[in-house]
Amino acid sequence: MSSTASRTTRIVLASRPDGAPTVDNFRTEVVDLPSLGHGDVLVRTVYLSLDPYMRGRMSTAKSYAPPVELGEVMVGGTVGQVVESRHRDLEVGDYVLAGAGWQSHAVLDATTVRRLDPEAAPLSTALGVLGMPGFTAYAGMRKIGQPQHGETVVVAAATGPVGSAVGQIAKLNGARAVGIAGGPDKCRALIDDFGFDVALDHRDPDFAANLAAAAPRGIDVYFENVGGHVADAVLPLLNRYARVPVCGLVAQYNGVESDRRDRLPAFFSQILVKSLTVRGFIQSEFAAELSADFLREATQWVRTGKLRYREDIVDGLENAPSAFLGLLEGKNFGKLLIRVAPET
Template identity: 65%
Template structure:
């Protein structure tokens, strides 16, 4: 029998998660069945959406139940196969979650080619975050040459790809990030036209100066105070793909402040705004093959760059996840498990 070390949801967090909300345990996996592959996890992706899965609130996906393994995309090595399509030693993309080993149907995994790109990129720039940026920006944002695209969390895996793809499509890219180091990376290494520190005391004034002709596309990753600064600068017919609301993920309850919804609706009407929430899975059938082709080519050409924040050891996943929600990461957070 194969043992798997795993991290489960010990309790549903109220507000920000704490280490006490997770528990590490070891279990024996059942015998491999026909059509399955046995996987050893190499890399685990940590992503903001996981905070929503820790809650019992109704959402686009079922929550993780207490005592169940935390969900997450993985890159894994096949160590045993009972499926003709996979052999021992193959490297695959899976959705095994926070654990060292898993037995899954072969139909649920995708084979990776380690010679084409580092396999960890299947969790970032060539995976869900990269595709989120590609599909949301091109399908909903539809940037045109000369327009201005603004994206928050611009040093992260989604935001960094959004700005670079906007530039590839001929638009101006303005990134919003936390701290001078991240802003320097966004502008100097990723090639954004401007990078604004949302922690700066004059953030609102800096943002206004960076978009003298207004904002045509705002890729929403954050909400909160960043969105408050952006929305007054949106041009008529601006498009807003709503990808994430990380500023609100740790909220403990309903906001009891002033109801700003009427003013928000008024801005949508007056400026003829298009605001569209999306989950990247809805565009997979239509756009994923184009994404892999385009993104792989852009990486090879040096036009699409990425940064990974590697964490060593599955046992450090809870701490890294909590830090990511607080903005302590720098790039795509990946746990090296194996």
């Protein structure tokens, strides 16, 4: 099989967005792959994960990770299958978790991939509930949110892979879970599929009042993964000693209105008078400490139905740009994945 796939179809960053990205910021190419060196594997991509953090990588603004260079393949987590191996621990046919990015094939250092057991859980979960988004929820709740029995936990984008796990982990800790999503279908899924206690539609004109009614004893944990007007409604309801893990701000990634009055002094006042903890984090910070715990616990929860998940699978790498733009607008319903090729 060593000569079957010497080329890859890939999507590169063609230009940097000014405000909201468009499909014109991306370009599809077909290029030759390098030959395999010792220790390398050739992997065909099965699933590509699309995640909000990718918006940050399109820009040069200082962040926790360097930007994608113009002309380079867009970054992204992938599940793939080994089609050629020059590493003794991986065989042709093995499935692996990798970071091959937005492309159909890649030559990768075998030490950068992790073999997946397709019997343990569906392969796609390695990019969602049992992958980076699930771990973001797990680590953020365990290290920062620390929900206590009877407390109230609020999370937005709650049908997404992070939010849905946050709500279910809140419940597993005996807390109340209030989920926020856009539209009646997503709100119904929060209750019926994920077991939230309350579901609120942030598009409702009475959203702020509804949130106050849903949290009569205030909010103890606000898991911040969207920002924007949801945060505006949450902040006044935070209780003393409330915790605010901040893992994403998708609502403001494309820029924010600048003509509002300055809310920073009032926010600092809230931090002070309520002894708030506001803590930004990237899941990788806690990987060494917690990823083994996570995989053991979360896999068990998934198997026993205590941690449910929903996927929004789009077929075809060529649809990745438009699907990604929809993600930034909240159009996906569950973990957004591109099925680049069939599993087998």
